[in-house]
Every structure is written in C-alpha cells, then in structure tokens.
Amino acid sequence: MNYQSNDLKSILEYSKNLIDKSLRDVCGEDLLSNTYKGKGNFGQLLEKYFYGYEPNSKSVADFDKVGMELKTSPLKIINKNKFRSKERLVLNIINYLDIHSEKFEESTFLKKNYHILMIFYLYQIDVEVIDYIVKIVGDWKIPAVDLEIIKRDWESICEKIKNGKAHEISEGDTIYLGACTKGAKGGNLRPQPFSQIRAKQRAFSFKQGYLNHIIASLSNYKSDYGKLISSPLELSNKSFEQIVVEKFNPYLNKSIEDIVQGLSEKSFNSNSKNFFSNVTKHILGIELNQEIEEFDKAGIIVKTIRLKSNGLPKEDVSFPNFSFSEIINQDWEESDFKDVVESKFLFVFYRYTQDNSLILDKVKFWNMSFEEINESQRVWEFTKEIVTQGNIVNRIYEGKRFTNFPSKKFSKVSHVRPHALNSKDTYPLPIKDKVTGLSEYTKHCFWLNNSFIRDNIYSKD
DNA sequence: GCATGATCATGC
C-alpha cells in the first residue's frame, strides 16, 4: 500500500485519493480478482482492499501507530451537494463487565474514538457497495467543548451500569454520546455485573445530529447556528441541562406578553406558528434566523405545552406520520417511533391563569423511562398488528369511521390518531381494510397523551 | 370536560 502507517500525513494524503471515487475506481484490480466475493460492508472492504489490513475489533485504534481510528459512514443527499448523515455512528461495544472500573480519561472509548479518520460515502439504494462514491475524507478530533459533554454522557452511562440498570439504558439518557442497541434484532442479551437481569447489547454511538455537525465541520458549510455554550469552562461545575434550564429562570412566572415585550412585532406575532419556538430562542439568546447548535447536535426535541388552568395540557403532542406500508415491514428496533421515544426532550410549560393570561411555568429536560419505552413499544406493536391484519376500521356510525388503533384507553403513554389535512389526505394501505375495502387511509401518527404529560412529565419532581 | 376523529395554517 502506498502510505506509511506510522505517519499521519502520509495516511491522510493517501486517503484523499478516495474523494469522489468508489472502491471499484481506486482498487479495481484487487477487488475484481478472486479474493472479493461480493460480500462485506463498505468499512470492511475499505480496510482490506484500500488500506491493506484485515478488519479488526481490537481495542486499540486502527492506525494505532498514530492513535487514529478509521470510521466510515453513509450520507444521504438533501439538496444539491448538501449532505446529511444517514444514521448514527456506531462506535465500540460497551463492555458491561469491565467499564465500571474505567475512568473516562483512560477509557477504551476515549482511546479509540478521540481521533478519527472520517470517511463519508454517499449511500444509494440498489447500488453495489463497491460503487458507493466517497464524498468526505477528514481528520477529526472531539472538540474541547463537546468533550466535556461527552464525558458526562459517558459517566452517566457508566452510572446506570454501576446501579445494576444496564437493561434500562436509553439513548435519550445522554446528549451527544448515545448507547445504541447493537446486534440481532432485540435479542443478543448480555450479563451485567451488578444485577441478574440480562441487558441488551449496546455500543457507544454519536447521535445522528452530532454526525451532521461533524460533516458540516469537515466540509465547510456556512453554518446558521447559534451556540449556547462557548467554552468548556462553563461546563466545569454545571451540566448542559442545568445551564439551559437556568437561562429560563429570569422569565419564570412572567406572562408571555412580558417576555416578548419590546421585541419586534414581526418576529413575535403570536399568531405565527413558530411563535413559541422564537420565544424559546429569545430566552436562550439565540438569533431567530439561527438554529440552536447544541440541540441540533443532540437531536433534542423541544415541545411547548400550554396547560389549562386545571393543569391538563390543552393538546396531546404529535409526532411525524407513519407509513402503513413501512410499519408492517419493520421491527420495533428499526422503527422511527423508537428513535422518537429514545430522544431527549426539552419541555417548556406555559400555564393559563384564571384571567386567561399565559405564564411561563416550568422548563425541564426529559426522556422516557425504561417502562415507558416498553409501553410505547406495546402501542407500536398493536398498531402494526392492526395494519397487518387489514383491521383498521371497527365500525361506521352515522358516516363516521371508528378505528381499532390504540386509543388513550389502550395506554397511559401514547395513542394513535389522525394527523392529516383532512380525511382524504391518505397513505396507501398494504392490506385492504376488511370492513370498508379501502386501499388507502387517512394519515395517522403516534401522540403522547396529554394526561401522561401532566402526570409523568410536568408533575414529577 | 374529555376522547376521538377531523382539519387548519405556515413554511420549506
């Protein structure tokens, strides 16, 4: 191979040859000789045929002489020449049995993933792996501010293991560094040191939003992001969540009119749909035309809730519509709804007073507990079952259709309801509905029950 | 007053 494995510059220069090329372009001869059997993922093939070493899962870095790991990851294209990550980046497997005795600074995770040679290729459906085109090759290290957040993420994952709760770990527990399930669908249970309960195998991962920012930093996109935290020192005695919540403190119990007082009416027109999102940005000190960098990196979902004076949220909270034909072919582990319920949320609660003014009441970060995630899975499985059986409509009464989708009575956490322009705004049904014979149905989505938001998010702690 | 089905309005 045409590089020196003990020389960073040499490795990088050699790697740049991949840009805008496929594996077939750069190592066609070796590939097409009889050693390549048309099998293997992109990363493995790249290691073997381009870098000339056998894929390994050692706990030392791939280019161990220079302390750099090799990671490959797929991109999707959003608008011409702008790339987004197709998925999270899966890092090393979490060794439940050993990790509790590690310190972050000397951890396997940090040794292996602090310095990464990132190779991003454009994923295309129905294209052979060796024909994927590499788009970005970059020498990347964890930035100092991110390192503080990642350190706390790593520690909180360890803490759960130390408390005998490895089986309750969720990606929503943490900010940038997740612990994603890895291995055979839902199976692959492993022992943990401080509990008899076996836990799903998990690996450290950079969340999808975090990867988007790595991509942006390596490809010099002009960014329209505002930062909440500019120096690692700010994180020395406060967590990220504390810092964010404290920014809301001066506005607590103030009316929405007081909060936006003196600000331009154009941006703070209370009829505008992004009004509350603008108010949140204002409170956090972010320009209105900017996105909040840390939230985007962490995939944090901000939900503004208005509580009626009796404390019940005025509305349930909706999520993106699901496709009927997709859900019947998916497992829970790969479903979009699982990603949603394993996200971290920022809830901003306003409350209507007796005289009908709206005041900022409470702000909190939240993610679903283990039991609530299981409950969401039950709702999801039931929904899948109904669509699979063609059993959507229960009866028609006075021209109105009543469905079998899981209602609020089915689960205290979540229910399924229409979410469409009108009843004619539909997605195709993979199996015709038995009662009506319909082959398409009004778009539906999963909702969080307002009573659940009151009892398990607003009222707790 | 709530649950469920239905629909609206804006911005990309």
Added chain:
DNA sequence: GCATGATCATGC
C-alpha cells in the same frame, strides 16, 4: 406538495 405544530367539533 407536504410535513409540522396547532386547533376544532362532536358525542358521551
């Protein structure tokens, strides 16, 4: 043209 956040309408 559609996703998203938000709201309406009706019957129990």
